Amino acid sequence: MSQPLLHIDDLYVHFNTSDGVVQAINGASLTLNPGEIVGLVGESGSGKSVTAMSILGLVPKPPAIYPKGRILWKGIDLLTTPDRELREIRGGEISMIFQDPMTSLNPVYTIGHQISEMIRVHSRISAKTAKLRSIEMLDLVGMPNPAQRIDDYPHQFSGGMRQRAMIAMALSCSPELLIADEPTTALDVTIQAQILEILEKSARELNVSVLLITHDLGVVAGICDRVAVMYGGRIVEEAPVDDLFERPLMPYTWGLMRSIPQMDKVSTKRLYTIPGSPPVMSRPPKGCAFAPRCEFVIDRCHTEVPQLIEYAPHRMVRCHRVSEPDFIAVLA
Amino acid sequence: MFTYTIKRLLQSLIVVWAAVTLMFALFFIIPGDPISLKSGEKSLPPGILANITAKYGLDQPTYVQYFRFWGHLFKGDLGYSYKNDKSVNTILHDGLSTSARLLFWGALLQLIIALTVGLTSAIKRGSLGDRIGTIFTVGIQGIPVFVSGLLAQYLFGVLPFQMHWDWLNFFKPWPQSWTAGVIPTDSWKGIILPALVVAVVDAAFIARMLRSSLLEVLRADYIRTAFAKGLSARRVWFHHALRNAMIPVVTVYGTSLIAIFGVAVQTEKVFSLPGMGSTIADSALSQDAPVVLGLAIVVIAFGAVVNLVVDLSYALIDPRIKIDSKAVH
Amino acid sequence: HAATAPTYIDCQLFSAGEPDFIDPALTSTLVGANLATMLFDGLTDTDASGNLYGEVASKWVTKDGAKTWAFTLKKNLKFSNGEAVLPSSFVTGWKRAFAASMASEVAYHSYFIAGMEEYNTGKGGWPSASVVADDSAMTLTIKMVNPTADWPSIVGHSVFSPIPTTMASASSKVEEDGTKLVGNGPFMLEKAITKRAGGEVVIVPNPNYGGKAPLLSRVTFKISSDVNAAYNAFASGQCDNGPIPAGRYTELLTKWGTKGVKTTLGTDYWGFNWEDPTVGGTQNKYLRSAISKAIDRTQISTVIYQGVRKPASGLLPPGLPGYKAGQGLTSSRDLNGAISDYKRWLALGNKTPAPIRLSYNDGAGWDKVASIIIANLKDVGIPAKLDPYPADGTYFSKMRSGKGQMIRAGWFADYPIADNFLFPLLHTKSIDGDNLERYSSVTFDALVDSARSTTNKSFAQSQYRRAEVQALRKDVALTQTVNRGIATVLAASTTSFPITPLGMIAFDQIVKN
Amino acid sequence: MSEFEQIPQSLSYWQDVRARFFANKISILGLVMLVLLIFIGIIGPFISGWKYDELGPDILSAPFQKGHWFGTDDLGRDLFTRVTYGIRLSLTVAIIVTIISVFVGVTLGGLAGYFGGWIDTLISRFIDTWQVIPFVLIGFAIITVFGSSFWVIVAALVFTGWYSTTRLFRASVMQVKSLEYVEAARATGATTKRIILRHIGPNAIPPIIVVLAFSVAGAILSESVYAFLGVGFREPTPSLGVMISGSRNFLTEKPFVFFIPGSVLVLLTLSIVLIGDGLRDALDPKLRGVK
Amino acid sequence: MSEPLLKVVNLEKKFPIQRGFLKRTVGQIHAVDGVSFEIGHGETLGLVGESGCGKSTTARLILRLLDPTSGEIFFNGKEIHTLSRQEIRKERKDMQIVFQDPYASLNPRMTIRQIVAEPLIVHGLANDDADPAVDEMIELCGLSREFGNRYPHEFSGGQRQRVGIARALITRPKLVVLDEPVSALDVSVQAQILNLLDDLREKFDFSYLFVAHDLSVVSHISTRVAVMYLGKIVEIGSREEIFDNPHHPYTKALISAVPLANPKQERIRKTTRIVLTGDVPSPANPPSGCRFRTRCWKAQEVCATSEPALLKIGNSYVACHFPEM
Ligand SMILES: Nc1ncnc2c1ncn2[C@@H]1O[C@H](COP(=O)(O)OP(=O)(O)OP(=O)(O)O)[C@@H](O)[C@H]1O
């Protein structure tokens, strides 16, 4: 296999706040290969966005500090890259779209202006050419009438259209990686289906890797090649999509899947529930972050942070009990 | 946009009409007979008073006076001063040149100071500059204009003379025995200190507004988007953040432009500038109603225009506010 | 000689920033009148020593006990536009000045003339029988309502100025265009840009002037917005004279000399409300005299006016024909007298009164005078307090209707005659007018009435003096404080700076190197 | 349940506000300054040995000496005494004005905000009109017409101050009214009275507290401006504005006559502004400690 | 058959669009446009639809938090919009609402106990918040009674939602309207709340009107489901019928758009998925005829001219000219 496109290596991100140090990321590792669509799932506050934004250096410092870790982009550490070079990478090689298309576009400039601006920052072309390219990109993401709508302001678009524009903008400089941070959370299901379709189609077409962040396991199931599950600032499990859904190894993943109401199964019985609530990251548990809520907890879980181990080929998991022979059977 | 402008214009006219009527009521109806006040230390025979009353039409019923007032106003005639029969137009003309100069420079300086302080303290948040800026902006709020005006005169006028600090003696050909109240009103030097005093008060307030507005905008998602696009920090701040942060600032700036006249009254009095502000003050004290009303109309109209411009500039700054834009899809 | 003569720059602080008018028919302020007298010569005038002299008139006589006056005019006098000054020029001027449509505040001076009040109030036509001009004989005959012995002085008021025929129909707004104001005085208007602060009025010698030509080739009046600005302009060498800011008399007069100081025909006083139960009426005479004696006029003069206004000894100011010193109770202070008077008043069964209100119009520094008086009264044991009123108009209208207890007032002469003080200020007929005290005494009224109707000057003066004593000593209707004065600072180059007792600066007689 | 271990001890809203206010050094500075000034204002006249309008023999005598700690003015009156009375007067006027303005503001603003509709339109348009007239003009009009007595000055200040409190309270009520918990209360069947008193009132009040502080400071400033321009209090009333206005003639020779009342006025308003600033931060729900 | 607990007939609500100096009405938002349905005792009706289709407005109308433009709502046999203020207050004891946003729906100045006790106090069932029923209900909703004295801001979203539920249930109402009660919650917490609602229903025998846009949640909790589109109900029927055999193209598209947490199935579904084109039109300016026609792949001319009526097809009622059979 070729060199990974992106390799997040034991990343720590902490925030200094008045409430104390928020340990948002506590040793996250993740690898992305060219052309791959990887899902990153996890509950609110588990650190998905912070991980994603750290890649582009978008986390405000202060309050953020990076005590440890590297983010290797084609071999260079983005955390130590000077700002000038990082700017080239932002948008040019790695681009990003965000959850709320309503607020992610600057309300005071036209869509065309915002896309052209991005193009012109990364390539020396005339305003006119940039505009033509913007129209092309909008066309690609299925915007009706792109040549006219390019001069409209974000508020004149619907949510779905805005997100299309965001995708068009993100792809306009032919990046190698697109980070999509919950791109459909704010949208209705029918629109979500449109957006996911466009996202997958354009990514595959342009051979762009995608890091798709979501808390909806269904979204991941549909389009990802690989999935990483995040909990309490750590990747707790990572696997090819089919394997993960078929046979979750980490009790959290396991619980999560069983707690989702399934439309296709007629389930009048109670849902499985994970007791308690997610950890407060300013006072994270000492051992495994999931230990206080885990059904299978043992003493060791409360004191010692489990390592991310390669349980099987391409299957990474972070659990003390996974190596117990009959544990997998329990989960199944 | 056009129809919106027309509508707003009509609204402004209504506001001006209402405000002027209010002022008319205050000055013409309530006091009853301003002419009898003409008797000062020496009383005037009733016949003389009657002549004067008739001359100003004050023997007419109030509503007649009111309509006549508007009739004259439409012809551009603001009436005549009770004090010396001078036309209010002339008085206005005389005062306007000084006031306009003062307010223009004041408003300009205000904007410059506010933008500089607000921007630096928002961008360099928590830095020493930010803290000094905050102290400046908070501190200045407690100082009334007439105090800062006197203080400025003391610091830049009196002190350099008394201490022989020629380097500080900005107004060099200054009389030997200097007291408060003399300013060479004709040159730019004469206007700079008063303009600064006018500027500083609300500049502090606007700067604070700008700072908090910018800090809020800098947290917005589209700023993150802009950074993610690979834009330089400069471009993000000035191109993306500033324009969005301007919306509340424009409101405050508008309010302060309306209030600036009140500031000008004090400033003109402190610096003995012969502007509209001091004229209004003096005329109000001597109950020279036509002059007060005449000048007030200009001030009120100015306020209404400022409001109008502020409203229209929202639409320029923020396309969301355009009223007759395409319907949201 | 005009080309080589020095020019003169006068920096004026005009009340509230500007003179009301320079049109003689309208001006009611001292500064306005001063300019008007430079531009217009009347029949008579008063010189710097207070003597009456003929200006356009060469002589005047009355044959029927001051009921009719005949003035003979000098020949060959001209207005600055070349038109001859004739008796009919006066008729033209008066017709304009006293017309109801002019609404002149000073038109009431004409009410001495028979039929003129009716003309002014629109109740009658022009009283042609009362003002008869004979241009060929150069005489002007005027009929009075009542015998008026002082008429030659009264007619010196600027409102009685002649005007050329070109100005006959000029309205009250003529000053908007200063060049139309054409007079027969030593100066003529060169320009009157604006009278507002920052503006200036420029006068130059009238080439057609028949009298003694002015020694200056041009006088510029610069208008300042306040006294500090005016003084500073002077101090920086921009003007030849300037006013003195309050509280700085001593300092500045020491520095610039006292050539510009002159006592004028005016007196400040505090009246007692004759109808007030505490201070008014004959029964409270001792309280009033205690107060009058307690006031330290020297202190007021030195602390507040630093000698520019001098302690007054009576109501009539020194310099006024018929003036006699010491007509009041005391010329400075009589603390023991005050204490014993107060005791006598208490002995009459009175108790220490509620603080006596010292009413004044605010903003002109009277609070300081009042504060001194309160302190003075405290020494005697009489409680008092300040009672300020905002605007002049409110103050005087309130006082006229009898709202005050001790009432701040002052008077300056319109014309240099005793009657101009005593009648309006103390006569029963002047109640609701300038008799703020609402003082009414049969004796006083009789004395003034008899003086008014005689042409015997010395008898009239003795009657006026008796009336003054009646009001000030016997009845203590008011208590005088200081005599008014003018103080300007002058540049060293000004060697002569004559000021008339009426407070007018004789710009035509200023000598400047 | 273990999840609660992570929750700090319970603070009521006002306890939290108080804690955050007192954690702010600058607002504490303001509070200390204000308390000191009020203290001086209260005891000053008793310890100085002078009355505010009592004339002394020394005129314009320098400050910091026995008998006259702040020196004397041009009539020999004790500046310390006058200044302490000035503090009393400023605060009294400002507090009365603020109470009335807030009363007017809460009533009109509450009406406009709660009921909306034509009431709101009427009140809002009236505010629009009022707002374009510079406050000095309103003051001039009222005071020159009715004279400068205490209550007229108070009225003038109320007339220039009422609309900002009204506008603010209107916005505040409108915002709170639209919040879901108000709707929730209605859904439980609460009466209008209960909704206003328990739900809208307490939540719409915090911005008013901030306005209160700034309105007091504003009224102090406006009062002094009127006095300075000659339409407010007059001699011998010891208003700080009157004193500053009177000091202009002595700025060159005796600047202390200006500096003493000037700095007291500045300190007084500044201390209130600082407190207001601190209150604003403390009351801001966005800055609330724990979520 | 007995009288249903709630009967909504032809409910309509228009919001004026106001503009300008004097707030002139320049248009109308047709938020709810002729909605009819019933909820029987002990039944849970799920109300689904895309954002802005009028779900919350319907919910608010039922509780008389808004006044309808026209139509009738019978609760317990009474037409609630004809009731006087006093009467409706009494009726509110029997119908309660839980809001979507657990942060905005609790008064920050009141303690949990005060919030939960409020309905009791309002209805004169208790004098203060010390009533034992309050603590009981707090515990029943999965919170410890010790935390009754705490303020909402100290709790997580899920815990606050429990408070909201406790408040709604304290008076033992007959109908509880739940306006997206779990939309703001994480999956793991969402399951807790859904179970809680299930348990409480069993215990107290409530009827629920469950508003949501998440079909899987609706499918889990509802006995019957109504699908709304642009202010109209396009299909209403039993849970099984709607999910297994949808008749309206919109229902079909909606169900097909939901991604399933099963990669193998998803890949198959993806190939057959109906991806609707375009967006929901503005309710200020809805299309003529069938509201859905602008996005419908089966639309014909008649759809633009005539509005389909809600007709019975199988066990459901469907408003479509060309329903799936
Ligand atoms: N600027 C910041 N200051 C302090 N804490 C922060 C900051 N940004 C993020 N955090 C904290 O870091 C943690 C992880 O946040 P993050 O936004 O990555 O979560 P997430 O998984 O993206 O959640 P969501 O699904 O809600 O977007 C949270 O506890 C959050 O409170």
Ligand SMILES: Nc1ncnc2c1ncn2[C@@H]1O[C@H](COP(=O)(O)OP(=O)(O)OP(=O)(O)O)[C@@H](O)[C@H]1O
């Ligand atoms: N008070 C109101 N004034 C004006 N329009 C309103 C009002 N409330 C709702 N609307 C409009 O009515 C329509 C229906 O709104 P409603 O809140 O009922 O939708 P919803 O289905 O609950 O959507 P969501 O899923 O976003 O909560 C929307 O277009 C909305 O903008």
Ligand SMILES: [Mg+2]
């Ligand atoms: Mg996130």
Ligand SMILES: [Mg+2]
């Ligand atoms: Mg809703």
